[in-house]
Amino acid sequence: MTDCSTPRLWSRRALLAGAVIGVVPGVSRAAEPAARIASLGGAVTEILYRLGAAERVVAVDTTSLFPANVLREKPNVGYLRALSAEGLLSLGPDLVIAAEGAGPPEVLALVREAGVPVSLVREPPTPEGVLDKILTVGHLAGLAPAAERLAAEVGARFAELARARARIGRRARALVILSVANGRMMAGGRGSSADGILALAGIDNAVTGFDGYKPIGDEAILAAAPDAVVMMQNGTDAPSPDGVFAPGTALGQTPAAARRALVAMDGLTLLGFGPRTPDAARDLMQAIYPDLPRD
Amino acid sequence: MRARRRSGLIFAGLTLLVAAVAVLSVGVGAVPIPPSRIVNLVAHASADPASARDALVILNIRLPRTLLGLMVGAGLAVSGALMQGLFRNPLADPALVGVSAGAGLAAATIIVLGDGVLRSLGLPGPLPYAVLPAGAFLGGLAATLGLTLVATRSGRTSVTTMLLAGIALGALTGAMTGLLVFASNDRQLRDLTFWSLGSLGGASWTKVAATAPAILPVLAAVPFLGRGLNALVLGEAEAFHLGIPVERLKRAAILLVAVAVGAGVAAAGVIGFVGLVVPHALRLAIGPDHRRLLPAAALLGGALLVLADVAARLVVAPAELPIGIVTALVGAPVFLWLLLSGQRGFDG
DSSP: OOTTTHHHHHHHHHHHHHHEEOOOTTOOTTTSOOSSEEEESHHHHHHHHHTTOGGGEEEEOTTOOOSTTHHHHSOBOOOTTSOOHHHHHHTOOSEEEEETTOSOHHHHHHHHHTTOOEEEEOOOSSHHHHHHHHHHHHHHTTOHHHHHHHHHHHHHHHHHHHHHHHTOOSOOEEEEEEEEETTEEEEEOBTSHHHHHHHHTTOEESOOSSBSEEEEOHHHHHHHOOSEEEEEEBTTBOOOHHHHTOTTSSGGGSHHHHHTOEEEEEHHHHHSOSTTHHHHHHHHHHHHOTTOOOO | OHHHHHHHHHHHHHHHHHHHHHHHHHHOSSSOOOHHHHHHHHHHOOOOGGGHHHHHIIIIIIHHHHHHHHHHHHHHHHHHHHHHHHHTOTTOOGGGGTHHHHHHHHHHHHHHHHHHHHHHTTOOSSOOTTHHHHHHHHHHHHHHHHHHHHHEETTEEOHHHHHHHHHHHHHHHHHHHHHHHHHOOHHHHHHHHHHHHOOSTTOOHHHHHHHHHHHHHHHHHGGGGHHHHHHHTTOHHHHHHTTOOHHHHHHHHHHHHHHHHHHHHHHHOOOOSHHHHHHHHHHHHHOSOHHHHHHHHHHHHHHHHHHHHHHHHHTTTTSOOOHHHHHHHHHHHHHHHHHHHOSSOTTO
């Protein structure tokens, strides 16, 4: 616990009430914490596991990819935004904690009707958002003290990251490629989670022309002229610099190709905005600025 | 005489099938509930607190879901039969009158632009969920009315013009939907995908109550079109000389299809193949007489959709498959098998 993050934390607790949407009133979670939690959303599940609530998680969704054994051990109720009311109820949860955007709304309404409180947790791609999420999930699960410890720990990592960021001299410009489908690349623009992680790592987003994730064409790649390219790695299937910067391709003619600056990282780690985010940002920073002096 | 007895048998069988499928759909699901308790719950709506959750699952999830499935399936299959009769083309399906295209475009517009429009008007989001089905229904209806206007010259609706204009409209709405997909964010894109694959997962009594007034009148009106559609097989002029009010018949059929499919799409998203397969399967079994075909299509369509829904929620329980995947996955091979095993070809 470092002194620079703790004071900010307390003021954040006041925000808690605002961070939870739709908690059923009159149900006091602090008095008797839920014994059977349905955890929907990659970051929510990750936080519950970090808080030691793994035993109490009775259901997860398809985006709960970390820790790696979650989907093997727990019943999967499907994609966060296409849930089934009966499927959820069949696992007998007494609390549903879901990332915002879980649905469809009629299904959540049915689950609430069955007397199971459903809490939606906001997910802004910022350090404050991550800390809020940890505190909110911990509060809902009746693990507030553990959540405060975890938030302080993650907050300290963010503070450390900010100090490292201050040491960066000339900022690099990177292009984040989410996926390549049929030769079309999906790049992360303004306001995307890719944009958020780049900012944390002290890197400028080379793509400023659009919001969110969009396909990007060859000319736009040349115009963006990134110093580095960040791609997603699926398991052990890592993209190689030889393939990505092949001569004749648009990427092969960018400054990144000359420096062979390609970073491949796991998608959820990089873009999930959970407790591992400061470490992911740190890894990304280290990969892009290898000469950066350490603490 | 023998034909009449045979079709009587088939109707009795279809009615039994609907009943059996409905019982199955209420009886099975991710939550295991013993049959004796289900009978008890449905018969008495008992207030036993121990079975409160079971009561909710049966009465508020499975029952409305089954009823919605029966209605939507019946509406889609009857619409398919009407379209094939009207266009005298075995490939015709409700998509030809622009309902699906219009409903799809309206839904995409609401999913992608809805919240932004709301924000720019200074209203608090998110958009009420009912806006999506209502918008899809109106979009489908508007597209069909537009097409009918285009195809109507001096009081005569040309089926050929309508068919061609329908293809143009399909391309246009497809492109506009593509534009919206491009403008959408990741989340909206997922919503669009799931919507376009269809699901009965959001069934509720509210949805049943909103869908029934649209689909039930269509099902009630259908028997009156049978004779006219039979005459239309000979050609429009011939039907006219047989005393069929051809123009009225065409417009009535188009309107009925737009209402039934629009309501179905609004309630459950886009569900393919039911409208195509069911009438063909029945034609092979009971022949092409629309007086028998249309009511039989309603029964078989409802039963098949509910059966597909049972599969959709059991196969990957506690998750759910989009029902459009099940209908196409099961429907396409069955359709091929019917074609290959049937004695009659469709061109004969």
